Amino acid sequence: MAEFRMPSLGxxxxxxxxxxxxxxxxxxxxxxxxxxxxxxxxxxxxxxVYEEGIIExxxxxxxxxxxxxxxxxxxxxxxxxxxxxxxxxxLKDASQLLAEGASVPAEDKEKKLPSIPxxxxxxxxxSPYARRLAAxxxxxxxxxxxxxxxxxIGATDVERTTATVITQPAEKAPPTPIEETPREASQKExxxxxxxxERHAAKDYQTxxxxxxxxxMARSKREIPHYYLQMRLDMSxxxxxxxxxxxxxxxxxxxxxxxxxxxxxxxxxRDVPELNGYWIDDRHQISxxxxxxxxxxxxxxxxxxxxxxxxxxxxxxxxxxxMRDLIVRTRSGGLRSSEMTDATVTVTNLGDLGVETVYGVIxxxxxxxxxxxxxxxxxxxxxxxxxxxxxxxATLAADHRATDGHRGAQFLDALNRHLxxxxxx
Amino acid sequence: xxxxxxxxxxxxxxxxxxxxxDPSTLAPDENIRKTLDIDSFDALNFFIGLDEEMGVTVPESxxxxxxxxxxxxxxxxxxxx
Numbered sequence: 001m002a003e004f005r006m007p008s009l010g011x012x013x014x015x016x017x018x019x020x021x022x023x024x025x026x027x028x029x030x031x032x033x034x035x036x037x038x039x040x041x042x043x044x045x046x047x048x049v050y051e052e053g054i055i056e057x058x059x060x061x062x063x064x065x066x067x068x069x070x071x072x073x074x075x076x077x078x079x080x081x082x083x084x085x086x087x088x089x090x091l092k093d094a095s096q097l098l099a100e101g102a103s104v105p106a107e108d109k110e111k112k113l114p115s116i117p118x119x120x121x122x123x124x125x126x127s128p129y130a131r132r133l134a135a136x137x138x139x140x141x142x143x144x145x146x147x148x149x150x151x152x153i154g155a156t157d158v159e160r161t162t163a164t165v166i167t168q169p170a171e172k173a174p175p176t177p178i179e180e181t182p183r184e185a186s187q188k189e190x191x192x193x194x195x196x197x198e199r200h201a202a203k204d205y206q207t208x209x210x211x212x213x214x215x216x217m218a219r220s221k222r223e224i225p226h227y228y229l230q231m232r233l234d235m236s237x238x239x240x241x242x243x244x245x246x247x248x249x250x251x252x253x254x255x256x257x258x259x260x261x262x263x264x265x266x267x268x269x270r271d272v273p274e275l276n277g278y279w280i281d282d283r284h285q286i287s288x289x290x291x292x293x294x295x296x297x298x299x300x301x302x303x304x305x306x307x308x309x310x311x312x313x314x315x316x317x318x319x320x321x322x323m324r325d326l327i328v329r330t331r332s333g334g335l336r337s338s339e340m341t342d343a344t345v346t347v348t349n350l351g352d353l354g355v356e357t358v359y360g361v362i363x364x365x366x367x368x369x370x371x372x373x374x375x376x377x378x379x380x381x382x383x384x385x386x387x388x389x390x391x392x393x394a395t396l397a398a399d400h401r402a403t404d405g406h407r408g409a410q411f412l413d414a415l416n417r418h419l420x421x422x423x424x425x
Numbered sequence: 426x427x428x429x430x431x432x433x434x435x436x437x438x439x440x441x442x443x444x445x446x447d448p449s450t451l452a453p454d455e456n457i458r459k460t461l462d463i464d465s466f467d468a469l470n471f472f473i474g475l476d477e478e479m480g481v482t483v484p485e486s487x488x489x490x491x492x493x494x495x496x497x498x499x500x501x502x503x504x505x506x
Binding site: 127130154155156243246247250251252254256257258297299300323324327352353 | 440443444445458459462464465466469472473476482483484485486
């Protein structure tokens, strides 16, 4: 038997609300199947399983808030042995965070939070802004027809609906009692009910988002001894090459300048793998897969950094598609748990508004963050000649526990080398 | 398509990209990307939208000239024919 537990979808997550099961008892599941939709402080995420087997028992009910690490279902595995808990490392992280006394009452991993009656939810994709709007206007999202991609609900859908149904009360589901699990039969007292403020968390996404970011970033600054390196990159070859590539393409297939940067970072991480991975339990864990977290700002504030999986193996067109897909799903709903947990490094691009240099804060337990500023025409001296070139400031924020400045310098040098040969990207 | 119709299409595309905004309040010389907080990804979507709705394909080299309504509207009207 394997226990399917609420995964940690990032070191800033303490709990999630089960929106919907995508499987029922008796269903066969395999690795990476999405089995449930969970609402976190940041977004609704499709949760994947990491073992093969048959769903034996479903323990958590839609609407319930569930602490990270709590059992949600039992899976009968072929071997019958207890399978590995997914994302062991990050799970541990989150429980440490819990133990450190964050704003939510610390729960024993084996315990389950009490059931809190919530609005019955079916599987709906909602943009974060639409969600906030709906919460502000007390509109039940399940009553709204979405017109976005895959029927996703956008702000305009909420606005259109609220014009007519704003006075109708939201449908409430009856309170669902928790099913007793064998494990809990002998359990002591029930955990304390969540504070009233928690119950209204759905109405305050901004607060929840800020709290999640606060927890991760405060931990980063508290624990990670950052060092910073920066390098001016001459972008002439990359941009010239990209311009000629884009001329050959219909407008829909044009590649944004950030895409070769992402590919350059991925290839440079192959050369210097020490910057790709985690620092967990006083140990540096280098990741073989290069899953590049890409920071996406949400229009209403806050950010999500979902991962482009195996970024080094994708060509520029595939990377552009992957990035487009991630941005759309980040803003309209439908990210998968692996995209939330598997990032091994993060890239942030703040050049759009003219920022020259980014001094990044590493997303724990990762060990590096690469920042890009705006590409600007600047004087550039080479071979005794002064010219004007498009110059981009690349910065590396890295964890000094995992690497030293020398490795970091090798990484930036490799990045520069790859960008000077754009046709090989 | 007259200038008002062009403006209407532009507002429709912008509203899709920035649903919380009210593009009709944009001043003619206001920088649209900055005022509506549009990143390079959404800027590309804006140009894709112009291509789909009006059949005007803006080459990359012209992106930089098209920052305000007073720059975009004449550019489009001279190309719609």
